[in-house]
Each structure stands twice: as C-alpha cells, then as structure tokens.
Amino acid sequence: MPPTVNDLPRNIYVGDLETLERYLYTLNVTDPDADAFACTHIITYNGTISTNGEFVLREDTTTKEWKFYITAGALPSPDNTLPYINTIECTDSNSGSSGRYNITVRAVNDELLTLPNIAGTANALKIDAISTLKGKTLKTASANSRGGNLVEYSLVSDPSFSPEFFTIDSSSGVIKANRDFKFLDSRYPTVYLTIKAHDTVDSIDVYQTQIVQLTNQNTVPRIVNLDPGLADSQLESLALGSVLMTLTTEDPDASTTLTYAFSCVPPDGKNTFTIDTNGNVKLAQALDYETVKTYTCGFNVSDGTATGGPFMYTLTVQDANEAPYFSDTMYYATTSEGAAGSVSFDPSFSCSDQDVTDVSKLTYAFKAANNSNRFAINTAGVMTFKENYDVDKNAMPSSVVLTVFCVDAGGTTGVKKTGSTQVTITIAVPC
DSSP states (O other): OOOEEESOSEEEEEETTOOSOEEEEEOEEEOTTOOOEEEEEEEEETTEEOOSOOEEEEEOTTTOOEEEEEOSSOOOOSOTTSOEEEEEEEEETTTEEEEEEEEEEEEETTOOEEOTTTSSGGGOEEEETTTOOTTOEEEEOOOEETTOOOEEEEEEEESOOSSOSEEEOTTTOEEEESSOGGGSOTTOSEEEEEEEEEETTTOBEEEEEEEEEEESOOOOOEEGGGSSOEEEEEETTOOTTOEEEEOOEEOOSTTOOOEEEEEEESTTHHHHEEEOTTOEEEEOSOOOTTTOSEEEEEEEEEOSSOEEEEEEEEEEEEOOOOOOEESOSEEEEEEEOBSTTSOEEOOOOOEEOSSGGGGGGOEEEEOSOTTGGGEEEOTTSOEEESSOBOTTTTOOOSEEEEEEEEEOOOTTTTOOOEEEEEEEEEEEOOO
16 A cells, blocks of 8 residues: 555745744655655745755654755745645555645745754753752743744653653743653653744744753663563472572662562462562462463562663473372272172272373372282272182171372373372172
C-alpha cells in the first residue's frame, strides 16, 4: 500500500518580513507496509509554478521525518493577499503515490515574529539538578511581534517525561521546574525544549529549540549481575531458604541506601522468592515443576530518588524425580489356600506419581519380611502364591500383613524412588 499523508491540507502563516530560514511544520506520514518513502513538493504562486525556492521540504536524517521550512530571504510576493500553494506528494518504491496534499502559506503584511533568546548554544541553560526544586524559574522566553500582537507560549520536551519536568506560562513565557530536578537523573544530561510562540492575531507560529544542560545529577542505580539479564535453572527439590543469587549493585552517588523490589510472571513468584537487606534472593516457597516450569522476574533497585530496572531474572525449574504414593495406607485381599500360582487376588492398589513419564511404568514389590517370601506380585499389583500354601498341614498363617512398595522408573533423573503401603491378606481354608 502507498504512504498515507495525515493532517493535510493545512494553512500556515508567516510574516512577509521573514529573512531567515526557519522550521514551519513536520509532515505526518505513515506507510502501512513500513516501506521507505520520499516526499517532494511543488510551489505554486498566482497560478504559476515558482522556481524561487521560497520553501523547502527536507528529511531529518535522525528521525526520518519530513520537515517543511521557509528559506532565507524575504518572500518576493508583490501581493500579500495571494498564498503560496505547496503541493506535497510522498511515494514508496513498491506501491506508488500517496496522492497530493496542500500546505497553503500566507504571508502577513508588514509582520515578523521572532523568538531571539532561545536557540543555539549561546542561549543554552546550564542547571544544577540536585539543587533545582519544583517551581524554580529557569528562564523567560521573549518573543518579538513587529505589530505588537499578543503572543502565547507552549513547550514540548525531548525526551518527554511523565509528569513533565518543565512548564511554561502561556502568557508570560516564564519557564519553570515542574518537578524537583533530583529526579531528572544522569540518563538525561541534555534535554531539548521546543518552544512555540503563537501570534494570537496573525496566527503566525515560531518554533525554537532551547538546550538544557544538566550537571550534578543523581545516578540511577543498577543491578550489575542482572544487566543485561540472567538465566538460571534449579531442581524443584531445592531446599527452602537456599540463596539463588546475591544482587550486585552499582551506584556512584554517595550516602545512598538502596532498596529492592520485584515482580514475576506468574505473579505467584512474589511468594516464591524473597530478598533480604543484603540483596540475597532466597527461595521462600517450594518449587514445583508440575505447576510452574519457568519464572520470569523483573528486579528494581532504588536509591530513594531514582529507580533502576527492571533487571530480568529467569528461573527454569528442573524436574526432580518424586516418589510415587498410594492413595490408602492399608489394602485388603481375600483368597483361598492353594498351590503356587493356582490363584490370583487383586487388592486394587492405587499408586500415583507426579512425574507424568513414570505413571505408566510403575511396578510393585514386597518388603522382605513377615512371610513375604510366600507371595508374588506382578507389575499390575495382582498377587498370587509363590509356593504351595496350606494353612493346616504346613502351619501357614491364615492372615498376613505385608508391606508393598510402588517403584517408579526414575523420572527424568534415572534415580528410582518408592512409595509404600500395607496389605492384609486373609487366606480361607476350604470346608
């Protein structure tokens, strides 16, 4: 799709006594396909294409925005009632033209609006950040209207902040600190304020850039061993209270006490980890591979003025083999005496395992004690006699309590674990 030109057509007013090149407007152009595009313009005056170059359209090499300027030299207009029609067209290499849109520039007779005390390094503001408090007057923007018209002021900061650090009185042009500048930290040693002066009678707008250079700024603390981030892995069997890491911080500002905060995805990570005053991150709640396999946490560090972060920590929980378990502590089976392997009896053992890979691989075995040598058990938990079982003639017991093990396959670790229960077997004697 072709580029889209927004916010046009538009009328712009200038003074006919303009002699210096200055910025007038930034085109709002988007390309749905994110293709590179270029913009051109044609100047028409009194129905004829002008070749005098009264206006120019240039791409800002840094922002890639297309900006519209009036060029140096007085406008050669013999009749200020006639406008300059600037026809804008933007094209990309794939989809063609945006169509044509007009910026109409009208020159106001015998008028000139300037903002002389703002632009350039000679007018730069140098500010001690720590000592500058909210409400302090920094400078007054002073516009000159040849016609003596009322001028209103506004500003936009680059970078922008929320809330903003700078404010300007729309009537007087007084620029003040809108917040304590101790919060304007060393990430922003220079701020650029675009000051706009608006002639309320002739609708002429003049934009100039105020340079603000800051010194003695607070430095944002950072967590060194989490910058640019740390990936960790731990077995779910990690003991409570274990130290996962110790946060290593950096803050060149003297006499600052650092505090920490963090949040995680999933949010339950807030309960899973804790930080002590020394920056030790500890395990406060048991890990469970079957419930949460990964925690992604952002850690912040504050010196009371500025907060650094989030610095990211990712913990991958590794599966530890967990012992299988029976649903009951005692099972029961009844059978009749008989020859080895002649009868089978099923206590209906119910054994489970949190390790999914082990569920289908569980096996059963007896603890060697209390006549267990007389019985056999298969992988399904079904039992039989291992030898000829005769209660009367061989004086074998008619009731036996055996300990039964449920054995897993070792999970992902290969180390087998067991759960246990008991079974009471009652052997009946035929009449």
